[in-house]
Amino acid sequence: MKRPTIYSIAEACGVSASTVSRAFSRPHVVNAELRERIHAAAREVGYQPNKAARGLVTGRTGLIGLLVPDITNPFFPPLVRAIQQAADKLDSSVLLVDTEERAAAEPQLIRHLAGQVDGLLLASPRSSSGLKDKVNDLPCVVINRRIRGLPGVTCDNTRALQAAGRHLEQLGHRRVAMMRGPSASWAARQRADAIHAWAVRSDVTLVDLGPFAASFEGGLAAARALLDTDCTATFAFDDLMACGVLAGLADAGVRVPEERSVIGCDDVLLARTVTPRLTTVTAPVQRLGHVAVELLQRCGSGEPTEEIRLDGELTLRASTGPAA
Amino acid sequence: MKRPTIYSIAEACGVSASTVSRAFSRPHVVNAELRERIHAAAREVGYQPNKAARGLVTGRTGLIGLLVPDITNPFFPPLVRAIQQAADKLDSSVLLVDTEERAAAEPQLIRHLAGQVDGLLLASPRSSSGLKDKVNDLPCVVINRRIRGLPGVTCDNTRALQAAGRHLEQLGHRRVAMMRGPSASWAARQRADAIHAWAVRSDVTLVDLGPFAASFEGGLAAARALLDTDCTATFAFDDLMACGVLAGLADAGVRVPEERSVIGCDDVLLARTVTPRLTTVTAPVQRLGHVAVELLQRCGSGEPTEEIRLDGELTLRASTGPAA
DNA sequence: CCTCCTGGTGCAATCGCTTGCATACCGTGT
DNA sequence: ACACGGTATGCAAGCGATTGCACCAGGAGG
Numbered sequence: 001m002k003r004p005t006i007y008s009i010a011e012a013c014g015v016s017a018s019t020v021s022r023a024f025s026r027p028h029v030v031n032a033e034l035r036e037r038i039h040a041a042a043r044e045v046g047y048q049p050n051k052a053a054r055g056l057v058t059g060r061t062g063l064i065g066l067l068v069p070d071i072t073n074p075f076f077p078p079l080v081r082a083i084q085q086a087a088d089k090l091d092s093s094v095l096l097v098d099t100e101e102r103a104a105a106e107p108q109l110i111r112h113l114a115g116q117v118d119g120l121l122l123a124s125p126r127s128s129s130g131l132k133d134k135v136n137d138l139p140c141v142v143i144n145r146r147i148r149g150l151p152g153v154t155c156d157n158t159r160a161l162q163a164a165g166r167h168l169e170q171l172g173h174r175r176v177a178m179m180r181g182p183s184a185s186w187a188a189r190q191r192a193d194a195i196h197a198w199a200v201r202s203d204v205t206l207v208d209l210g211p212f213a214a215s216f217e218g219g220l221a222a223a224r225a226l227l228d229t230d231c232t233a234t235f236a237f238d239d240l241m242a243c244g245v246l247a248g249l250a251d252a253g254v255r256v257p258e259e260r261s262v263i264g265c266d267d268v269l270l271a272r273t274v275t276p277r278l279t280t281v282t283a284p285v286q287r288l289g290h291v292a293v294e295l296l297q298r299c300g301s302g303e304p305t306e307e308i309r310l311d312g313e314l315t316l317r318a319s320t321g322p323a324a
Numbered sequence: 325m326k327r328p329t330i331y332s333i334a335e336a337c338g339v340s341a342s343t344v345s346r347a348f349s350r351p352h353v354v355n356a357e358l359r360e361r362i363h364a365a366a367r368e369v370g371y372q373p374n375k376a377a378r379g380l381v382t383g384r385t386g387l388i389g390l391l392v393p394d395i396t397n398p399f400f401p402p403l404v405r406a407i408q409q410a411a412d413k414l415d416s417s418v419l420l421v422d423t424e425e426r427a428a429a430e431p432q433l434i435r436h437l438a439g440q441v442d443g444l445l446l447a448s449p450r451s452s453s454g455l456k457d458k459v460n461d462l463p464c465v466v467i468n469r470r471i472r473g474l475p476g477v478t479c480d481n482t483r484a485l486q487a488a489g490r491h492l493e494q495l496g497h498r499r500v501a502m503m504r505g506p507s508a509s510w511a512a513r514q515r516a517d518a519i520h521a522w523a524v525r526s527d528v529t530l531v532d533l534g535p536f537a538a539s540f541e542g543g544l545a546a547a548r549a550l551l552d553t554d555c556t557a558t559f560a561f562d563d564l565m566a567c568g569v570l571a572g573l574a575d576a577g578v579r580v581p582e583e584r585s586v587i588g589c590d591d592v593l594l595a596r597t598v599t600p601r602l603t604t605v606t607a608p609v610q611r612l613g614h615v616a617v618e619l620l621q622r623c624g625s626g627e628p629t630e631e632i633r634l635d636g637e638l639t640l641r642a643s644t645g646p647a648a
Numbered sequence: 649c650c651t652c653c654t655g656g657t658g659c660a661a662t663c664g665c666t667t668g669c670a671t672a673c674c675g676t677g678t
Numbered sequence: 679a680c681a682c683g684g685t686a687t688g689c690a691a692g693c694g695a696t697t698g699c700a701c702c703a704g705g706a707g708g
Contacts, residue, residue, distance in 0.1 A: 021696060050380070052379035052440075053693070055376035057695055081424070094420055095420075098405050098408055115372035269594075273598070275599065342666080343688075346687090373665075
């Protein structure tokens, strides 16, 4: 038995297909009693409107494309979830594409997606040049990066990182390291700038380390670099790197936070499961996702592009303590 | 300017739309020279075939639905990636749906997806009853669970867990705990059975703990339970729980592996970033994903349902050591 | 009694693409 | 010279929904 269509239901109810169609898409215009009969018949045979057919005439696919650079990076899954929740409310599904960090592949994937989605969400895109042209007139929102001319939502960690700096200062740290993330990363620059700005206004000497890979292994390397300095505390680029630092220090027999303090960024699952629990800057991932979808919807209806920044928040846990 | 269609290209090239269509879908049947001209024209205007229109006539959407119970659980992202890679080779995209552990929502989500995908992948579905009916004649493959009548691919950890048991035995452990996962979990039962089967054939006394939640917090609780026993080693249901155990033991000042040994399962990112690195059973996630897609494709072409089991593999790291 | 609305329904065109069939052209074998 | 087969192209009919417009009945107003 084939899938039921509006025609089979129309026949069963003795009405025309248009009426069946309207019973679903604009229920209020069909007679209440008839509408109920149609719905009942549809339910009985398990009718599901064919999205392709609908999409063909309406021009909407009900799909939102989501490009992430690395789905295995613990930062993204919660973001994906938040986006999905928001998309649900718009009766849309999420087409997830993992670029696996291949910046060069992004433009092609975008062009490919463009054909089948109503809008595009670019989470932390690795490439920037020409991205704007690729999306043509497809609604598109950038997450966690700024790209001229494209609406976006970013997480501003400036204030939280500076609060973290003051926190270290109060704990008596006077020499603090900063472990940079990949130099190509927008977030890495943003965070480094924030920490720099704090340091020059404080009594603390900042030691600039890196750049390191934004990975556990990068953190191991960073830990070795840290031990070559006399810093008593460090900012890691993100939590993943911070976990590597923690592991590297543990391997070297250095205790945290007694001998060194470590601060992460993002507050991914890892930050709460590692020992000691990481002091970190919590990103408002939930809101990031919701706002992104909202922005997408808005630029779909032709409103001017907008940039929204949400603030990260310092979360104190067990990886920071008084300077040795 | 609207999106180009086969008609606009046809006009530009002075041929009919069917020829343009064929130039893409069955290139070998159109004259080589003409084909090139068409492709060139298409490239120039950035033509992308409209998937909805194509889907309408072919009945294929080029979409694979993937239902996961919790995308934030670190087990799934690598699986999602593997599935995506495999789907790519079939020119398909992945429609990801996170059920957020709401077993009751699964049937409805499945029905909803059924309308717009060519096939459905159910990763560790939480509900089982009636799932089979819901999918009707939609190709569907179950991952990491067995459901009668549906093809599936599972990870069999029996041998690896038993190897892990022998490993503990050789290290001199004679009293070993087993921390159960949620009783509703298929994997939890499978793992518990395997460990049980090993224990009865060994010199080891098995202490059955739990069930605990398959989470970090569950692991904290499990650690407390462990400390109430005189076991010198423990199997945690999975890595996440194992990390909780590690943290709980650390909080209590108990050293791992000197005082207790801990074994996880799955080998998620966490297992490699925690200190000490977890000895665990590595799941062949990559193959799991590839096989699932392959199976999906096969049952799309009407072949009989199949069950494939892949073996997990014991990975020795730093969380196991000689009995105290 | 006739017109005018108005709410409810059907008709038919349309979205962009695929595909079975008809057609046209060319070269070959007889 | 003719039939035939093969290759390359066009025609037109769908796929399943949406939607502007025409139509019709029945009540209100003149």
